[in-house]
Amino acid sequence: MTTDAGNRQVVERYAAALPTDWDALNELRHPDFVEDWPQSGERIRGHASYRAIHESYPGGQPSASDQKVRGSEDKWVVTPSYTPMRIVGSGDTYFIEARIHYPDGDYAHFAGIVELRDGKIAKQTSYFAMPFEAPVWRAALVERMQPMKD
Numbered sequence: 126m127t128t129d130a131g132n133r134q135v136v137e138r139y140a141a142a143l144p145t146d147w148d149a150l151n152e153l154r155h156p157d158f159v160e161d162w163p164q165s166g167e168r169i170r171g172h173a174s175y176r177a178i179h180e181s182y183p184g185g186q187p188s189a190s191d192q193k194v195r196g197s198e199d200k201w202v203v204t205p206s207y208t209p210m211r212i213v214g215s216g217d218t219y220f221i222e223a224r225i226h227y228p229d230g231d232y233a234h235f236a237g238i239v240e241l242r243d244g245k246i247a248k249q250t251s252y253f254a255m256p257f258e259a260p261v262w263r264a265a266l267v268e269r270m271q272p273m274k275d
Contacts, residue, residue: 129215129216129257131214132215132217132219132241132244133212133214133215133219134242135153135210135228135240135244135245135246136191136214136219136221136239136246137212139153139239139246140209140221140223143207143209143210143221143223143227144179144206144207145179147172147176148252150172150175150176151172153245153246154172154246154247155241155242155243155245155247156244156250157242157245157247158168158170158171158172158175158245158247158249159168159171159247159248159249160171160175160248160249160250160251161192161248161249161251162251163250164251164253168207183228184227184228184229187242193267198226199255200263202261206225206226207223207225207226207235208223208224209222209223210220210224211225214239217240217241217242218238218240218241219238219239219241220236220237220238221235221236221237221238221259222234222235222237222240223235223237223255231255231256232255232256233253233254234252234253234254234255234256235251235253236251236252236254237249237251237252238250
């Protein structure tokens with residue numbers, strides 16, 4: 126039986142390996158791994174398909190660095206192309222919040238729900254949100270924050 130602490134370590138290693146540390150991702154994923162992209166209605170079945178999609182990305186795959194993951198608990202700094210910001214969860218379900226920088230210079234906010242089975246990542250549901258300008262009509266009702274771009 127896997128403990129919460131053991132599952133958290135798996136998810137931390139997984140978040141640090143995303144998106145292109147192929148060997149680590151393959152090791153951490155369950156043999157029946159699937160990833161759902163609800164916004165486009167796609168399901169990726171298996172690590173090999175995940176890898177092929179990322180290696181075929183128009184403009185090239187995101188660069189990754191060998192920087193060590195630093196931080197404690199929910200504070201993270203990893204790379205300029207994929208930056209995990211927070212990991213929360215317990216048991217077999219965890220949430221990863223991150224920023225993604227695409228090869229063309231665009232960026233998105235990433236929200237991923239990962240589910241473990243037998244101490245490995247069995248399912249990931251990923252949501253990608255591009256930044257947008259706040260509408261003027263809400264200005265008196267909200268506090269303005271600095272958009273996260275980097």
